[in-house]
Amino acid sequence: MSEWVIAAPSLFAGVFSFDVFSEEPEAIATTVQLMLLLTVLSLAPGILILMTCFTRIVIVxxxxxxxxxxxxxxxNQVLIGLALFMTFFIMAPVFSEVYSEAYTPLANGEIEAQEAFESAIVPIKTFMAQHTREKDLALFMGYAGHEKPESLEEVPLSTLVPAFAISELKTAFQIGFLIFVPFLVIDMIVASVLMSMGMMMLPPVMIALPFKVLLFVLVDGWYLVVQSLLISYS
Structure with missing residues (x-):
């Protein structure tokens, strides 16, 4: 038993050992690509939420x-799934540019990882800058002590991402307010009718629900909402 306990670590070490510091260029390149892939996958949820149009869509x-x-x-599964596929649809040109300008040259060995990152971040920063308010960007730039940038290349990603996020939140809430107005009018009308009839114990929400669903179906509400979201990014 004691001999097996002593030999076990060396046995498993021999089975699972691999040479990280290989002198072969192909092995090193594969290891670096694998590490980059794992890093991107670990950051994917944050990138999806804060650097794409997913936030605005799912809130609306x-x-x-x-x-x-x-x-x-x-x-929730339906809303998140719809928001996810709409995000891929809207961000398709950006992702295509990232793939052609950064990933393909990196996979072919034409550029290094640092150059690939710099090339990949340009279309993403351009997209975020187009939908970021100057007021929000100036807030984070001023707090970080940065001077007013002359071009997009001078804007740090650490300030552009939160500025883009709060700009998306404001736009989503503005669209949400416009969506709430007709439903609020129906609720007020139903509540007034019920009070005038003396039915104060009857919940107005329960009576107004079929009317709101009927109105939403008659005006083709889902089409209008999705169309508004697509136009907001055109």
Whole structure:
């Protein structure tokens, strides 16, 4: 038993050992690419939420559900899935540029990893800058002590990302307010009618729900909401 305990570590070390500091260029390149892939995958949720249009879309869709007062219909899985695929649809030109300008040259060995990162971040920064308010960007630039940038290349990613995030939040809430207005009018009308009839114990939300769903279906609400989101990024 004691001999097996002593030999076990060396046995498993021999099975699972690999040479990280290989002198072969191909092995080193593969290891670096694998590390970069794992890093990107670990940061993917944050990149998806804060550096794409996902935030605005999912918040607007949530406002639609709250305005309808349908509670869990559509369910969260449907809303997030729709927001995810709309994000891929809107960001497709940006992702294509990143793939052609950064990943393909890196995979072919034409550029280094640092150059690939710098090339990949340009289209993403351009997209974020187009939908970021100057006021929000000036807030983070001033807090970080940076001077007013002359070009987009001078804007640090650490200030552009939060500025883009709060700009997206404001735009999403503005769209959500416009969505809430017609539903609020229906709620007020139903509540007034019920009070005039003396039915104060009857919940107005329950009576207004079918009217709101009917109105939303008649005006083709999902089409209008998605169309508004697509136009906001055109």
């Amino acid at each position: 869709l949530s406002f639609v559900r709250q305005g309808l007062a349908t509670q869990t219909t559509p369910p």
